[in-house]
Amino acid sequence: MNFIEGRRVVTQRELHANSITRHHVTNFYREQIANSGYYDHLKYIVEPSIEEFESLGNLDTSGENDNTVVRGLQHKYAQTGLLLVTDRCASYCRYCFRKRIVGKNSDEIAPDFAEIAQYIGSHSEMTNVLLSGGDPFVLSTPKLDKILDYLLPIPHLESIRFGTKAVAYQPKRFEDPALSALFQRIHEAGKTPVIVVHFDHIGEISVDAERNIRSLRARGVQFLNQSVLLSKVNDDPEILAATFAKCHQTGVRPYYLFQGRPVKGASHFQVSLRRGIEITHGINQRLSGIQKTFKYIMSHYTGKIEILDLGADGRVYMRYHQNKAPEKIGKIFSRPHVEGACWLDDLPEE
Numbered sequence: 001m002n003f004i005e006g007r008r009v010v011t012q013r014e015l016h017a018n019s020i021t022r023h024h025v026t027n028f029y030r031e032q033i034a035n036s037g038y039y040d041h042l043k044y045i046v047e048p049s050i051e052e053f054e055s056l057g058n059l060d061t062s063g064e065n066d067n068t069v070v071r072g073l074q075h076k077y078a079q080t081g082l083l084l085v086t087d088r089c090a091s092y093c094r095y096c097f098r099k100r101i102v103g104k105n106s107d108e109i110a111p112d113f114a115e116i117a118q119y120i121g122s123h124s125e126m127t128n129v130l131l132s133g134g135d136p137f138v139l140s141t142p143k144l145d146k147i148l149d150y151l152l153p154i155p156h157l158e159s160i161r162f163g164t165k166a167v168a169y170q171p172k173r174f175e176d177p178a179l180s181a182l183f184q185r186i187h188e189a190g191k192t193p194v195i196v197v198h199f200d201h202i203g204e205i206s207v208d209a210e211r212n213i214r215s216l217r218a219r220g221v222q223f224l225n226q227s228v229l230l231s232k233v234n235d236d237p238e239i240l241a242a243t244f245a246k247c248h249q250t251g252v253r254p255y256y257l258f259q260g261r262p263v264k265g266a267s268h269f270q271v272s273l274r275r276g277i278e279i280t281h282g283i284n285q286r287l288s289g290i291q292k293t294f295k296y297i298m299s300h301y302t303g304k305i306e307i308l309d310l311g312a313d314g315r316v317y318m319r320y321h322q323n324k325a326p327e328k329i330g331k332i333f334s335r336p337h338v339e340g341a342c343w344l345d346d347l348p349e350e
């Protein structure tokens with residue numbers, strides 16, 4: 001197998017035992033990164049590294065199994081349902097936090113949307129669903145339409161959200177004329193279609209991606225962007241500020257900058273909290289008020305935590321952006337900082 005560090009012979013058993021994600025990259029993305037001027041950053045997103053074999057962590061850092069209420073449906077936060085609709089992606093990110101699922105035949109994928117719709121229908125607090133996986137846009141448009149057949153009749157759903165990196169990996173997927181009709185269906189059912197794209201680096205935002213985003217925006221689709229803070233890829237305020245400014249210019253609202261998770265096979269991508277906070281300050285210093293709409297977030301087992309600052313008192317200040325317990329949302333809390341800490345669990349409770 002070809003690794004960034006060179007060629008190495010590995011057995012299937014070794015790949016499996018170390019949870020090494022399947023290696024597949026679209027020709028489009030290969031060309032995009034080769035011609036972007038940033039190949040030395042972007043290669044780490046999709047090219048395997050031997051560091052993956054040494055990278056410690058676990059395969060379900062956010063407690064997804066514990067929050068699964070029906071096979072393929074997670075209900076962690078009251079208002080949101082998360083559907084795993086496929087285990088496939090257009091290309092596979094080496095840092096993916098769903099390594100346990102992607103590129104495999106996973107039994108966590110939704111097999112029965114009738115059962116899912118029944119659960120959502122009986123939970124009126126759920127106002128939006130997120131179709132995720134894997135990447136929902138590897139599914140054909142008729143397959144996505146079938147999923148919507150179950151979701152659109154549910155009166156309390158206000159928006160249908162799609163989480164996708166296909167806009168970076170395979171933007172021509174979004175030229176499918178049948179997709180316009182699909183988004184129109186969502187509108188006609190009185191709901192808002194939202195696409196959360198996943199650009200980690202300005203070098204991933206191709207001309208084709210920009211054109212397709214603009215065209216779908218003109219059809220009433222809202223766009224947000226989430227990025228993951230990744231060592232060697234985008235741990236630089238200049239790059240992330242340029243990425244978010246480009247998103248803003250394209251009509252995509254910067255939404256989350258995720259702290260990398262301690263995922264087995266991917267924890268070498270983590271950036272320390274100290275450096276992450278410095279980078280976030282650097283991004284905010286470079287952007288105008290209407291561009292800095294992102295939050296620096298740690299998607300922890302206990303909830304989504306916004307990382308605010310490292311105080312002069314040597315404590316990391318944070319606040320729950322989402323939590324199962326509503327009374328915890330918005331409350332600022334702190335923990336003593338430890339040099340090199342990358343995750344809440346690395347910080348002592350007192």
Ligand code: SF4
Pocket residue numbers: 088089090091092093094095096097098102133134135164165166
């Ligand atoms: S596209 Fe998303 S789900 Fe697929 S490998 Fe990348 S991060 Fe994981």
